[in-house]
Amino acid sequence: GAGVSQTPSNKVTEKGKYVELRCDPISGHTALYWYRQSLGQGPEFLIYFQGTGAADDSGLPNDRFFAVRPEGSVSTLKIQRTERGDSAVYLCASSYSGGTGNEQFFGPGTRLTVL
Amino acid sequence: AQSVAQPEDQVNVAEGNPLTVKCTYSVSGNPYLFWYVQYPNRGLQFLLKYITGDNLVKGSYGFEAEFNKSQTSFHLKKPSALVSDSALYFCAVRDLASGGSYIPTFGRGTSLIVHP
Numbered sequence: 001g002a003g004v005s006q007t008p009s010n011k012v013t014e015k016g017k018y019v020e021l022r023c024d025p026i027s028g029h030t031a032l033y034w035y036r037q038s039l040g041q042g043p044e045f046l047i048y049f050q051g052t053g054a055a056d057d058s059g060l061p062n063d064r065f066f067a068v069r070p071e072g073s074v075s076t077l078k079i080q081r082t083e084r085g086d087s088a089v090y091l092c093a094s095s096y097s098g099g100t101g102n103e104q105f106f107g108p109g110t111r112l113t114v115l
Numbered sequence: 116a117q118s119v120a121q122p123e124d125q126v127n128v129a130e131g132n133p134l135t136v137k138c139t140y141s142v143s144g145n146p147y148l149f150w151y152v153q154y155p156n157r158g159l160q161f162l163l164k165y166i167t168g169d170n171l172v173k174g175s176y177g178f179e180a181e182f183n184k185s186q187t188s189f190h191l192k193k194p195s196a197l198v199s200d201s202a203l204y205f206c207a208v209r210d211l212a213s214g215g216s217y218i219p220t221f222g223r224g225t226s227l228i229v230h231p
Contacts, residue, residue, distance in 0.1 A: 004158070031217075033218070040223070040224075041223055041224070042205050042207075042221030042222050042223050042224050043159065043205070043221045044221075045218050045219075045220075048217060048218055055217070056217065056218060059218075091158055091159070093158075093159075101147050101164070101166045103149060103161040103164055104159075104161070104219070105161070106151075106158030106159040106160070107158050108156070108157055108158045109158055
């Protein structure tokens, strides 16, 4: 069956530009998570959706970052006025529900490079 | 608060030998513990988890992990390593304490290198 997909796989942009990263979770998974992974580090939490609503956005580093999940399925992570420090791999994961015992299924990630 | 530590950046083992990748955790309540593997240019892939019950958990690809509450550890093990096991391994924890988070905390990862 289809896993979590993310597009684009690679995104190169210039400092100050706006970018959108898309995540398509596994069908039927109500929980969706965004993480950021820098080289040599584990995934760093950004935001968690339960259905359409952001249940926890405490990991968003500042107000340049925003994410939506309008129909409870596909999610878009939006970054305004990109900075070189935003360069990282952005991972999306989904799980059957937000229950704490459920494992997460990760997408392949989007590698964002800000020049 | 929840945290997890993977004390080794890299583990080297010869093919056919047993392997151990270490993980220790800190939580206020009881933990849910997870191991994930990441191959180059891929997302993380679930290996196994401890929720409750038997302290020895068996997972994918012949991996297992042992939950040790007194030592607050959840080390990943495999009796006989394969070259194809070479990858990044991440331990993650969720705290079940009242008000505990639905968000797991991940360790920094351990690079496992299995030599032919």
